[in-house]
Amino acid sequence: EIVLTQSPGTLSLSPGERATLSCRASQSVSSSYLAWYQQKPGQAPRLLSYGATRRATGIPDRFSGSGSGTDFTLTISRLEPEDFAVYYCQQYGSSPPLTFGPGTKVDI
């Protein structure tokens, strides 16, 4: 089973700043099958990107995914007020099981 770790646990930033979130896998994620989700309190997760770099439908271009192998990054170029949330990575290259990371909270 591939275990995902995310860092930092909490990222305290201001609107307009750049956010860099890390997701590290315990073993290589095949074909860069790595996705990112955003979740706000009381809401279901929202898919941001998959295939490590492919932005999901309707996601603003300030969100970008990168990485391969065991190290992946989600970058938010300029934080908007609505971007303050918890972000999860998920691998789907080695399934079952699909696994999620523990999350990174981006707050003000």
Add this chain to the structure above:
Amino acid sequence: QITLKESGPTLVKPTQTLTLTCTFSGFSLSTSGLGVGWIRQPPGKALEWLALIYWNDDKRYSLSLKSRLSITKDTSENQVVLTMTNMDPVDSGTYFCAHSVKWNDVFDYWGQGTLVTVSS
């Protein structure tokens, strides 16, 4: 427009079996490449994937919960049903069903989730 909605009991007793239904619209689970999954989230904690059923009736389960889970689909009714046996208080949380991106085991449309509490 794709929508999904979970339904089922909000309270179950320890050792009981939980049955959750995901009713969806806007797509057919007979379409090649599609799947519907279940994911849960204990209060204040991270997401945990439980199960996934594909258009061709292939099924995948969490390794740690496999012995307790069963996922089925009713294509004509646009429903997917998850059963989990021998419920325990640690199984309390919000249970989500979600539509998978075609040919990818990632979830682009989610239900609102249903909160399940396990308590005597």
